[in-house]
Amino acid sequence: MKRRLPFVIVILVALLTLVSGVVLHRAKRPPVLTIPKEQIASAANSTESIHVRGNPDAPVTLEEFGDFQCPPCGKLAGAIAQLEHDYHPRLRVIFRNFPLVTHAHARDAALAAEAAGLQGRFWEMHDLLYREQSVWSKAENARALFNAYAGILGLNIERFEKDMAGDKAQARVKSDQQRGATLGVQNTPTIFLNDRALPPTDLNPDSLRGAVDAAAKNVKSS
Amino acid sequence: MTRSRFRTALYAVAAFVSLVGLAEATYLTVIYLTGATAVCGGSASCFEVLGSKYARIAGIPIAAFGTVAYFSAFSFATFAAFGYPRARTFFALMVGAMFGFTLWLLFVQAFLLHAFCRYCLFSAAMIFLLAGIVAASPPSD
Numbered sequence: 573m574k575r576r577l578p579f580v581i582v583i584l585v586a587l588l589t590l591v592s593g594v595v596l597h598r599a600k601r602p603p604v605l606t607i608p609k610e611q612i613a614s615a616a617n618s619t620e621s622i623h624v625r626g627n628p629d630a631p632v633t634l635e636e637f638g639d640f641q642c643p644p645c646g647k648l649a650g651a652i653a654q655l656e657h658d659y660h661p662r663l664r665v666i667f668r669n670f671p672l673v674t675h676a677h678a679r680d681a682a683l684a685a686e687a688a689g690l691q692g693r694f695w696e697m698h699d700l701l702y703r704e705q706s707v708w709s710k711a712e713n714a715r716a717l718f719n720a721y722a723g724i725l726g727l728n729i730e731r732f733e734k735d736m737a738g739d740k741a742q743a744r745v746k747s748d749q750q751r752g753a754t755l756g757v758q759n760t761p762t763i764f765l766n767d768r769a770l771p772p773t774d775l776n777p778d779s780l781r782g783a784v785d786a787a788a789k790n791v792k793s794s
Numbered sequence: 795m796t797r798s799r800f801r802t803a804l805y806a807v808a809a810f811v812s813l814v815g816l817a818e819a820t821y822l823t824v825i826y827l828t829g830a831t832a833v834c835g836g837s838a839s840c841f842e843v844l845g846s847k848y849a850r851i852a853g854i855p856i857a858a859f860g861t862v863a864y865f866s867a868f869s870f871a872t873f874a875a876f877g878y879p880r881a882r883t884f885f886a887l888m889v890g891a892m893f894g895f896t897l898w899l900l901f902v903q904a905f906l907l908h909a910f911c912r913y914c915l916f917s918a919a920m921i922f923l924l925a926g927i928v929a930a931s932p933p934s935d
Contacts, residue, residue, distance in 0.1 A: 578876040582869045585813065589865065593820050600828040643841040772828065 605756045605769035607635075622668075623694050625653075627661035631791040632766060634663060634784065637670040637752045639760040640681035640701045641709050644775065648761055649702035651777035655784050662788045667698060668748040670760050677714040679745070680736070684718040686744045687735035691727045700725065797932050798877075805875035808885070808927045812868035815920040819860035822913055826855040839909035848902045856899075860917065863892050867924060882931070889924045896921045 636652065638645040656665045669685070671678035681701050688697030700721050701708070708717040715736075722732040735741050752762070755769075763770045763780070765787050774783055822844075843849065849856055867888050873881035896918045903910050 574876070578872045578878070581872050585816075585868060586865065589816060589820055589861070593824050596821065596824045597828060600824060644845070647845070 605762065605764070607755060607764055607767040609767070622666055623689065623698075624664050624666050625695055626656045626664040628664060630662050630664035632659070632663045632784065632787045633666060633764075635666040635668065635764040637668045637748070637757045637760060637762040639670055639672050639675055639678045640685065640698075641675035641678040641705065642672065642760045643705070645761045646702045646705040648763075648775060648777070648780070649699070651780060653699065655781060659784060659788055662791065663784060667694075668752060669745045670749060670752045670757060670762070671745065672760060675709075677708060677711075680714055680718065681708070682745045682748075683736045683741045684721070684732075686741035687732050687738075688722060688725060688727060689744075690735045690740060691731065693725050693727060696725050697721065801932055802875050802877075804927050804931050805871045805882075805885070808871035808924055809868055809875060811920055811923050811927070812864050812871055815917060815924075816861060816864035816868055818913060818917060818920075819857050819864050822857035823855060823861050826857060840911040840913070842909040843903055843907055843911035843914060846902075846907055848899070848907070863888065867892065886928045886931075889921070889928045892921050893925045 634652065634655070636645075636648075638649075640646075652665055656663055669682040671682045685694055685697045685701060688694055704717070704721070708714045711717055718736070719729055719733065722729050755764075759772070761775060763775065765783055770780070770783055774780060826844075851859065867885060870881045870885035870888055874885050899914060900918060903914060
């Protein structure tokens with residue numbers, strides 16, 4: 573019996589590893605999120621003002637729920653902007669704020685983008701925040717940097733500061749977060765292509781381009 | 795404690811340490827397969843390491859190789875604890891290879907990425923422990 577015991581232990585551990593791996597995979601596998609028809613954002617007829625880049629009437633919509641302090645979002649930001657450029661006028665990009673509580677400055681960054689948006693420079697601040705993510709993320713006083721960014725973009729800084737603390741910007745962030753929560757968003761980035769969320773494994777520049785390309789071709793052929 | 799008992803105890807500890815490493819590597823492999831990014835919480839350096847090109851070999855995550863390596867180490871340590879003499883040699887070779895690879899990964903984190911991931915450091919600690927056990931195990935009679 574003693575000679576067989578190590579074989580039994582090793583086989584048991586192998587089985588246990590396999591089973592726990594499968595169980596964990598099932599538990600961690602994100603659900604497939606979809607946007608119900610009545611909730612699909614329409615830039616043309618919308619009563620809410622949303623941040624759209626590209627042709628507002630484009631047949632393909634990429635809607636991102638992002639957090640300015642999330643490193644994967646930062647890595648994808650450039651790729652998404654490039655896609656919008658390459659697939660113009662068939663693609664429009666919508667950005668929704670979804671600041672995570674685990675990121676100390678994410679909410680302030682979202683408010684900074686919204687405050688810039690109130691002066692018509694949302695996307696410029698969006699791009700700047702992602703480009704400088706590694707700098708302000710580690711800063712103790714991120715707000716001071718956001719003010720500096722507002723200055724770089726030529727915004728009225730006094731108004732920018734007021735807007736960051738104001739109800740309008742707060743309400744916009746809250747409304748984006750509520751939409752995300754309604755759709756089942758939990759992590760960032762979560763990207764919907766038309767009405768369907770892309771699986772997390774597709775959230776890299778190459779897979780994203782492939783998915784957009786397929787969606788654009790699909791629209792062409794139909 | 796006799797030499798043989800001491801050796802058995804050492805390999806039992808080695809099997810346990812390998813099991814801990816196996817659990818961590820399995821967890822990271824599964825997380826990679828699900829594509830979840832939340833594994834790093836708010837740590838940018840963790841993301842930087844796990845999302846870097848060094849975290850994969852031919853598209854396969856390093857954690858998957860870690861799973862195989864830890865499982866092999868566990869198996870050899872278990873057989874060694876039960877007195878199989880060849881298992882001791884295989885265990886030492888396996889741990890040697892893991893130790894060498896860990897040194898490379900620490901070099902990558904410190905000098906190429908300038909970022910450390912807590913999972914990688916935990917795994918490195920486990921492998922250093924295993925290497926310590928190999929060094930402390932008495933030679934064959």
